[in-house]
Amino acid sequence: MITDFEYFAPKTLKEALTLLDKYGDECKVIAGGQSLLILMRQGLVAPQYLIDIKGISELSYIKSEGKQGLRIGALTTHRTIEKSPVFRDKLGVLTEMENRLASIQTRNWGTIGGNICHADPAGDPAPVLMALNATLRMASLKGDRTMAVEDFSLDYFETALEPGELLTEIVIPPVPPHTGTAYTKFNVIESDLATVGVAVSITLDSGDGICQDVRIALGASAPTPIRAKQAEAVLRGKKITDVLLKEAGEIASTEAEPISDIYASEEYRRELVEVLVKRVGKEALARAKQA
Numbered sequence: 165m166i167t168d169f170e171y172f173a174p175k176t177l178k179e180a181l182t183l184l185d186k187y188g189d190e191c192k193v194i195a196g197g198q199s200l201l202i203l204m205r206q207g208l209v210a211p212q213y214l215i216d217i218k219g220i221s222e223l224s225y226i227k228s229e230g231k232q233g234l235r236i237g238a239l240t241t242h243r244t245i246e247k248s249p250v251f252r253d254k255l256g257v258l259t260e261m262e263n264r265l266a267s268i269q270t271r272n273w274g275t276i277g278g279n280i281c282h283a284d285p286a287g288d289p290a291p292v293l294m295a296l297n298a299t300l301r302m303a304s305l306k307g308d309r310t311m312a313v314e315d316f317s318l319d320y321f322e323t324a325l326e327p328g329e330l331l332t333e334i335v336i337p338p339v340p341p342h343t344g345t346a347y348t349k350f351n352v353i354e355s356d357l358a359t360v361g362v363a364v365s366i367t368l369d370s371g372d373g374i375c376q377d378v379r380i381a382l383g384a385s386a387p388t389p390i391r392a393k394q395a396e397a398v399l400r401g402k403k404i405t406d407v408l409l410k411e412a413g414e415i416a417s418t419e420a421e422p423i424s425d426i427y428a429s430e431e432y433r434r435e436l437v438e439v440l441v442k443r444v445g446k447e448a449l450a451r452a453k454q455a
């Protein structure tokens with residue numbers, strides 16, 4: 165049962181930050197409510213003050229800014245990202261990821277910022293954003309700061325947000341030439357969270373097709389989304405072959421720290437990491453060759 169709380173609906177970022185500063189630990193921010201309301205209904209979270217930020221229109225946008233890359237306001241819904249021509253044309257991997265995230269109803273309400281701040285290690289956006297080398301902007305009354313997406317999740321459902329801080333923006337840097345990025349998740353029920361999710365981004369040298377850079381991000385494979393850096397090292401500086409991708413998958417499965425739960429055993433998740441790194445790596449490579 166949800167306990168009583170006092171409700172605020174600020175219309176500006178400044179108003180929201182002032183409320184957060186005033187009520188500190190006794191308040192909770194709500195965006196789309198798709199994750200928070202479940203916790204509140206279960207009695208796991210019972211704030212005295214609820215600050216509904218969904219009406220802050222200045223935090224809902226998608227901007228394509230040339231050399232500065234793409235900027236997404238934290239309150240942009242999953243559905244807006246899925247339907248945005250900006251991503252369909254320039255970063256189709258985000259469109260594909262959003263298209264498989266939850267149901268349309270949840271995508272209509274849930275925000276990308278809320279998803280990242282919920283810090284479920286099985287969430288879809290974080291591994292993709294890690295593969296794209298994205299950063300996060302946070303604001304408080306003390307000012308702004310930025311952080312790489314991969315540093316933001318500290319543990320299961322725990323983030324680097326300081327008291328009084330809101331996530332305001334996700335920044336995706338320009339994608340280098342000859343880069344391909346792909347993502348997939350294995351899930352038992354379509355439109356559910358990942359049992360394991362894998363994102364891979366590969367950048368090739370223009371001349372000889374050697375792998376100049378690679379980023380492999382794993383979801384639902386550890387307490388937080390992680391980079392499989394030893395697996396990346398297998399591919400970087402080499403001409404990528406099926407044999408190397410298989411080796412990268414094997415190494416990534418040893419870097420994962422999965423748990424056993426009702427969806428899959430630890431061993432099964434390691435198998436999934438091995439198979440998906442190879443499969444998604446192959447897709448990212450094919451895209452890099454066409455880019």
Ligand SMILES: Cc1cc2nc3c(=O)[nH]c(=O)nc-3n(C[C@H](O)[C@H](O)[C@H](O)COP(=O)(O)OP(=O)(O)OC[C@H]3O[C@@H](n4cnc5c(N)ncnc54)[C@H](O)[C@@H]3O)c2cc1C
Nearest residue numbers: 195196197198199200266274275278281287288331356357
């Ligand atoms: C049936 C169902 C299926 C789902 N399936 C998937 C799936 O397949 N893949 C997936 O990735 N997700 C899935 N989700 C999660 C969902 O899609 C949401 O995207 C997300 O978890 C929460 O977004 P929200 O805006 O609703 O956040 P809320 O629920 O409002 O908030 C979540 C948390 O983030 C905090 N918060 C929100 N916004 C901010 C901000 N700007 N700054 C600081 N803190 C903030 C809140 O205080 C709260 O702790 C599913 C959810 C449901 C209900």
